[in-house]
Amino acid sequence: MENKLRQIKSYGRTVAKALSENQKNDLINYVNSFDFDTFKNNYKKFILEIGFGNGENILKLATENEEYGIVGVDPFKNSCIKVIRDIQKLSIKNMCIFNDDVKNLDRLFGEKFFEKAYILFPDPWPKKKHNKRRLINEDFFKWLVTKVFGEIIFATDNLDYFESVLEFASKYVNVKRIEDGDQLIANTKYKQKAIAEGRKCNYAVFCV
Numbered sequence: 001m002e003n004k005l006r007q008i009k010s011y012g013r014t015v016a017k018a019l020s021e022n023q024k025n026d027l028i029n030y031v032n033s034f035d036f037d038t039f040k041n042n043y044k045k046f047i048l049e050i051g052f053g054n055g056e057n058i059l060k061l062a063t064e065n066e067e068y069g070i071v072g073v074d075p076f077k078n079s080c081i082k083v084i085r086d087i088q089k090l091s092i093k094n095m096c097i098f099n100d101d102v103k104n105l106d107r108l109f110g111e112k113f114f115e116k117a118y119i120l121f122p123d124p125w126p127k128k129k130h131n132k133r134r135l136i137n138e139d140f141f142k143w144l145v146t147k148v149f150g151e152i153i154f155a156t157d158n159l160d161y162f163e164s165v166l167e168f169a170s171k172y173v174n175v176k177r178i179e180d181g182d183q184l185i186a187n188t189k190y191k192q193k194a195i196a197e198g199r200k201c202n203y204a205v206f207c208v
């Protein structure tokens, strides 16, 4: 992957407050014991969620699609620890979590590896001077298209972000704007926040 994709961080902190020893151990034990090669061999089809946050959508994907390997990537440690604990509590077998920036994982996933990829309510970076920190820019989108052969599902309550992504996406994929996309995804924390604060959720499906 080209270096320029990695230069600007699309996230702020990677941890909210000091982690307890138990939290640190849960993350370390998971990372040390997870064997991605075995996981890859166990499934024929894969779905990716980038920036899964509290995990509402990725947990739903895993329980409703047991024949798929579900891959989640998030650099935020608290999110990863929460979801790792949920995986253990619910005895979910078909999920794999990476505590990282998705842009660092290029080599792990081959070309056209994922049938679907979800990016739900990515950090909006609403101030014009911060727009360049948005995860989905044209270079990132072109890269993601190389990894997916089916659909990319995108939701945001920031209309400016939404329209800018749809504009460049249409050069590479078939863009479907979904007017009532509520059923497309789970009730994630940021979807609920948008609704509670009266912001419209915008949904699109990009057919690769």
Ligand SMILES: C[S@@+](CC[C@H](N)C(=O)[O-])C[C@H]1O[C@@H](n2cnc3c(N)ncnc32)[C@H](O)[C@@H]1O
Pocket: 010, 011, 050, 051, 052, 053, 054, 073, 074, 075, 076, 079, 100, 101, 102, 103, 119, 120, 121, 122, 123, 124, 135, 188, 189, 190, 191
């Ligand atoms: C605003 S939250 C949305 C969380 C969740 N998708 C939801 O709808 O509630 C954005 C999430 O994207 C993650 N994120 C930001 N940059 C990322 C990157 N480069 N790779 C993977 N995840 C990223 C953040 O850590 C955060 O968990």
